[in-house]
Amino acid sequence: MNPVYTKLGTTIFEATSARARATGAINLxxxxxxxxxxxxxxxxxxxxxxxxxxxxxxxAGTPALRQAVADHYRVHQGLxxxxxxxxxxxxxxxxxxxxxxxxxxxGDEVVLFQPLYDAYLPLVERAGGVAKLVxxxxxxxxxxxxxxxxxxxxxxxxxxxxxxxxxAGTLLTQEERALLADFCISxxxxxxxxxxxxxxxxxxxEHRSLIAELGMRERTVKIGSAGKIFSLTGWKxxxxxxxxxxxxxxxxxxxxMTFTTPPNLQAGAAYGLRKxxxxxxxxxxxxxxxxxxxxxxxxxxxxxxxxxxxxxxLNIDLAASGVAMGDVAFAEWLIEEAGVATIPVSAFYAExxxxxxxxxxxxxQDATLDAALERMMRRP
Ligand code: PMP
Numbered sequence: 057m058n059p060v061y062t063k064l065g066t067t068i069f070e071a072t073s074a075r076a077r078a079t080g081a082i083n084l085x086x087x088x089x090x091x092x093x094x095x096x097x098x099x100x101x102x103x104x105x106x107x108x109x110x111x112x113x114x115x116a117g118t119p120a121l122r123q124a125v126a127d128h129y130r131v132h133q134g135l136x137x138x139x140x141x142x143x144x145x146x147x148x149x150x151x152x153x154x155x156x157x158x159x160x161x162x163g164d165e166v167v168l169f170q171p172l173y174d175a176y177l178p179l180v181e182r183a184g185g186v187a188k189l190v191x192x193x194x195x196x197x198x199x200x201x202x203x204x205x206x207x208x209x210x211x212x213x214x215x216x217x218x219x220x221x222x223x224a225g226t227l228l229t230q231e232e233r234a235l236l237a238d239f240c241i242s243x244x245x246x247x248x249x250x251x252x253x254x255x256x257x258x259x260x261x262e263h264r265s266l267i268a269e270l271g272m273r274e275r276t277v278k279i280g281s282a283g284k285i286f287s288l289t290g291w292k293x294x295x296x297x298x299x300x301x302x303x304x305x306x307x308x309x310x311x312x313m314t315f316t317t318p319p320n321l322q323a324g325a326a327y328g329l330r331k332x333x334x335x336x337x338x339x340x341x342x343x344x345x346x347x348x349x350x351x352x353x354x355x356x357x358x359x360x361x362x363x364x365x366x367x368x369x370l371n372i373d374l375a376a377s378g379v380a381m382g383d384v385a386f387a388e389w390l391i392e393e394a395g396v397a398t399i400p401v402s403a404f405y406a407e408x409x410x411x412x413x414x415x416x417x418x419x420x421q422d423a424t425l426d427a428a429l430e431r432m433m434r435r436p
Pocket of ligand 1: 087146147148149150173218222250252280281282283284289292293294
C-alpha cells in the first residue's frame with residue numbers, strides 16, 4: 057500500500073459532515089449551499105440526459121463546453137483561450153490531480169501556501185514532488201517576497217496558488233500577482249492556479265487570474281469548477297485552461313484519470329456559462345447578504361470575525377474573541393455542546409498551524425444561519 061494514502065485520515069470535511077448528520081448538528085462545516093441551484097441549468101442537464109447521447113463524449117470535453125469556457129473567460133475576465141486550450145475534467149479536483157501528475161516529476165519542488173486545500177499535499181507527494189510550504193498569517197494572509205525567497209531553490213518547478221483562497225476568503229492583490237509572476241519567471245516555474253471561487257467574490261471586487269500577468273500566459277494552468285459557479289457542488293464538472301504546450305500533457309494525464317465527464321452535466325455547465333451577467337451579480341449579492349447576516353450575528357455574540365472578500369466562508373478569530381481554546385477544541389465543543397459543525401483552520405496546515413481560527417460556511421438559508429446563531433448563544 058502506498059504510504060501517502062495509508063498515513064492519511066478521512067478529510068475533515070467528510071468527517072465533520074458525517075458527524076453533523078449523526079448528531080443533528082447544524083452543518084456550517086463543509087462548504088456546500090443548501091439551495092437547489094439555478095433551475096434553468098438543472099433543466100438543461102435533465103434535458104440533455106434524456107434527449108442527447110449518454111455515450112463517451114470526446115476526451116477533452118464536449119465542443120460546446122470547451123467553447124463556452126473560452127467564451128466565458130473572454131467576457132468575464134478578458135482572457136483569450138482557444139478551444140484547444142480548454143480541457144474538461146470531473147471537477148476541479150480531477151484537474152488538480154491531472155495538472156500535478158502531468159507537471160511534477162520525482163524530486164521537483166512545489167511551492168504551496170498554507171492554509172492549503174487538503175487535496176494538494178497528498179497529490180504532490182504521490183507525484184514524488186517535494187512540498188515547500190509558505191505559511192500565511194491571519195488576518196490578511198498575505199504572500200511576501202521574503203516568504204517566497206525562503207522556499208526557493210534551483211529545484212523549484214511549480215507553484216500552486218488558490219485565489220480566491222479557501223478558507224481565508226482573500227483575493228490575491230496586484231502586488232502579490234506581480235510577485236508570484238516574477239517568482240515563476242525567474243525560477244522558470246509553472247503556476248497551477250486553483251480559481252474555483254473566481255465568481256464568488258463580494259463588495260464589487262473582481263477576480264484576476266495570474267495567467268493575465270506579463271510572461272505568465274505560457275506557464276500557467278488555470279483551473280475552474282462549475283460546482284462553485286452554479287452552486288451545484290455535487291456536479292463535479294471542472295476544467296483546466298493552459299497554453300498548447302501544457303494542455304497537450306495535461307490531456308494525457310486526464311485520459312487515464314477519468315477520460316471523460318458525464319455529457320449531460322457538461323451540457324448544463326455549457327448552458328450556464330452563457331447566462332447573462334445578472335445571474336452572476338445576483339448570485340454574489342445573495343451570498344454577500346448571507347455573509348453579512350452571519351457576520352453581524354457572530355459579532356453580536358461577541359466574536360471577532362475576520363474580513364471576507366470571497367468564497368462561502370467566514371472565519372472567527374478565537375483569541376481576539378476572548379475564547380481561551382484552540383480551534384480544534386472549540387470546534388469540538390461547538391459540535392458537541394451547541395450542535396453547530398465548523399472547521400478548525402489548523403486542518404488546512406500541514407505544519408506549524410494557525411490554531412486560533414475557525415471556519416464557518418455561510419452559503420445557507422437565513423433560517424439555517426439564524427438557528428446556528430441561536431445555538432451559538434452558548435459560549436464555552
Ligand atoms: N479547490 C478548492 C480551493 C476548493 O475549495 C474546492 C471545493 N471545495 C475544490 C478545489 C474542489 O472543486 P470540485 O468540487 O470542482 O472538485
